[in-house]
Amino acid sequence: MRILLTGGAGFIGSHIALLLLERGYDVLILDSFVNSSFNVINRIKTYLDNKDLKYNLKIIKGDIRDKRTVDNIFFESLKESKPIETVLHLAGLKSVSDSVTNPLHYWDVNVGGTLNLLLTMNEYECHSLVFSSSATIYGLSDSIPMSENHNISPINPYGKTKVAIENMFDDLYKSNKNLWKICSLRYFNPVGAHPSGLIGEDPIGIPNNLFPFITQVAIGRRTVLNVYGDNWETRDGSGVRDYIHIIDLAQGHLASIDYLNSNESCLEFINLGSGKGYSVFQIISQFELSTGCQIPFDIQSRRDGDVGVCYADISKAKKLLGWAPKKSLEEICLDGWNWQIKNPNGYT
Ligand code: NAD
């Protein structure tokens, strides 16, 4: 079965690609490499070669917004008698702060790119899709953990593009309830790395997110971690989030493919998280305990747009997909650190 994986060279996509190939899927990656390195592909191949696995992997360097590129992928697959059966759509831009500065670019790539993809899928009668949505679409409220029914009220352009895409799915599904099969997965905080240490997260420039910042402090690339606020209404005053091991998250996509294959038509919005909330200080302590590294930190004022507590109710994913996260916070720290020490400068 051929899968089109857009954004397959990125942090999340590369882990999904590896699991799909291990499971014997024929995988076609479309990526512009605007936020990823071609070395990722070599690493995926090295891993599979070392395990003596036969695999079918094709890479297309191109832009999701380019009609001709996307059309050609479907056309060529059909010609090879390997029609694309399911699309996993991850290609897009994800920086909250960037989206505030360049909103049109975010609407263009995220919404325009998805529209282009959907139009082409429809033309080629491929109606099975797994999409990368985000917990950033949820609005503020006291109801924690957050279920899929939590109010939708994003506060930044990035989050608004994800909501627009989900609305597009809604319209599409309602237009013909017997046609489309869509899982829109709302990720919480994906972290860690593949246990091999061959692939992991490699942010360009100064990391915005907590976990890669910690591993870069530990390896000596940064001197000190800024902790944004110690006066939140949480157990220790620091912000609480739902950190999910990247392999658990990737497994959630495989479970979604199985779910789509066993359904005639559907549109489901599904949280993917660990279902647990950990504070910044808890993450620092666990990282120090697991790795033996010290993480010096400074307390700073709260970061604009942050919330105190955000973690997922994952009962829907468990029930619908038969999926549950398996990896502990300790494994997150160990695998993330293993990736960082094996690749002190990421893929370069
Ligand atoms: P990433 O930047 O590592 O991966 C995205 C990939 O898409 C990159 O390889 C990039 O080169 C590619 N890409 C960007 N624009 C493209 C375009 N116009 N055409 C083709 N390819 C393009 O990000 P990630 O963390 O792997 O995130 C993957 C998806 O998951 C994104 O859609 C993101 O919004 C979503 N998501 C991520 C997180 C997170 O914390 N990482 C949380 C929620 C949702």
Ligand code: WQD
């Ligand atoms: C986690 C906690 C910070 C960095 C972001 C995006 C969201 C989603 C995932 C894509 C918070 C604190 C952080 C640092 C810190 N991405 N922190 N020092 O904010 O939950 O979500 O990534 O969809 O859209 O907004 O994750 O890792 O940035 O922060 O103290 O240097 O760590 O204040 O409490 P967040 P994060």
